[in-house]
Amino acid sequence: MDVVIIGAGVVGAACAYYASRSGLSVTVVDRGPVAGGTTGAGEGNLLVSDKEAGPELDLALLSARLWQDLSAELPRPVEYEPKGGLVVAPDETTLKALRHFAEGQRAAGVVATEVATLHDLEPHLAPGLAGGFHYPQDAQVQPALAAAHLLKASGATLRLGEEVTGLLLEKGTVRGVRTSRRTLRAPAVVNASGTWAGRIAEFAGTTLPVLPRRGFVLVTEPLPRLIRHKVYAADYIADVASDSASLQSSAVVEGTPAGPVLIGATRERVGFDRTLSTDALRRLAAQAAALFPVLADVRALRTYHGFRPYLPDHLPAIGPDTRAPGLLHACGHEGAGIGLAPATGRLIAASLTNAEPPLDPAPFRPDRFGP
Known part of the structure; x- marks a missing residue:
């Protein structure tokens, strides 16, 4: 061996x-x-x-x-799906920050395209968003x-x-x-x-x-394919990079081939505490419905959580x-x-x-x- x-x-x-x-x-x-x-x-x-x-x-x-x-x-298939990502900005200030972020990424080889008419890519997005960026290299596996x-x-x-x-x-x-x-x-x-x-x-x-960083995911009832990409608001990027131990949440919303919509993600450092956090789930549901109002009346069938291995x-x-x-x-x-x-x-x-x-x-x- x-x-x-x-x-x-x-x-x-x-x-x-x-x-x-x-x-x-x-x-x-x-x-x-x-x-x-x-x-x-x-x-x-x-x-x-x-x-x-x-x-x-x-x-x-x-x-x-x-x-x-x-x-x-x-x-054997791993359900690889090159669905692409869509990062959206609620206002012009955030959109300007996204432009700066994307410039640095492009220099490293990322394909990032600014999108003014978000509803061409995601018809069910909430109205009034300032714009966003499409990332065709984002993908998914099971x-x-x-x-x-x-x-x-x-x-x-x-x-x-x-x-x-x-x-x-x-x-x-x-x-x-x-x-x-x-x-x-x-x-x-x-x-x-x-x-x-x-x-x-x-x-x-x-x-x-290495420390555990807990995160929750909501799973909805099966739906028609309403959401085409992996969609999230720009504040998710800040949550990923944060050092805070307190609860942070920013909805990442995506459809699946089987029908359910996955809604993540929260982050908090609470050791290996597996207690269900209704606060975290409420935040996720509200943020997902703010991005996609069509989800407001959809049932969440289950939730699951795990611990991400965090280094400082x-x-x-x-x-x-x-x-x-x-x-x-x-x-x-x-x-x-x-x-x-x-x-x-x-x-x-x-x-x-x-x-x-x-x-x-x-x-x-x-x-x-x-x-």
Whole structure:
């Protein structure tokens, strides 16, 4: 065995897929089922529209291309839907800020087109909005399917329902993992354990300040395809970049091929508290109805929530941890893990095989965080 990957979410699955394609023998271990954590609670967003020019956007653009390739490569469909995104501004001041934001994105390779007549793209949008930007590179996958099919195509050995209880250390070097059932020896271990990544780092005597950031999603009754794109108000971008621990919400509204409309997303740092927040759900419903008045009388059938793995500088940790040789990290993507998974997998595979990385890995160095 060449590498053990801790975590059977979409990031761990992408690492397994690209490591296997690089010729490595891979085992994936998870204390639960495939996509049992953050991945299974996600909407499947593949976004470039919400990222300012910089390292994360570079990662997102590479991933956007890789998701297109994967939708054709994988033998089973992941419900890849290149629906595009529409970011709307309620007033001229916000629209001016969006123009400035889009200018920086275009310089990095994003396709962003200003739209004055929003109802040509989304006929059911509320009247009176100042304008917005269309992002055709935004897309969608079904996250649990994506993780499952990446793992299946990787050929990796799966050890599900096995909690990692420690790392094997030999003279300060990581040489495998201990689980609740067995010992797995390998010259490399990849920490793709999402919100629990900090605990895995501690097993190696190092530090990774990953915190859970809770988010809720509303699911409506099945409807005709009223909403064509992934639509959200410009304040969502500020929420994504915020360091606040308090409740923040900005509706992201999208239709699905099956009929229900998905309405996200809230953010708050409350540890692993799974208590249902009626305040968060009310906010989401009101904001969605403000964007699309047609939703005001639609029934919400259910809600679900999960915990995004948050790092303080809003960049994931990807690559080897120089403080613990043999340990690599692929975590801390917060709400963008599904979108950023393929590029993360490519970076991890390049590091494992000493190959040329597909982009500069330096901004994602895990050892950028002090003790």
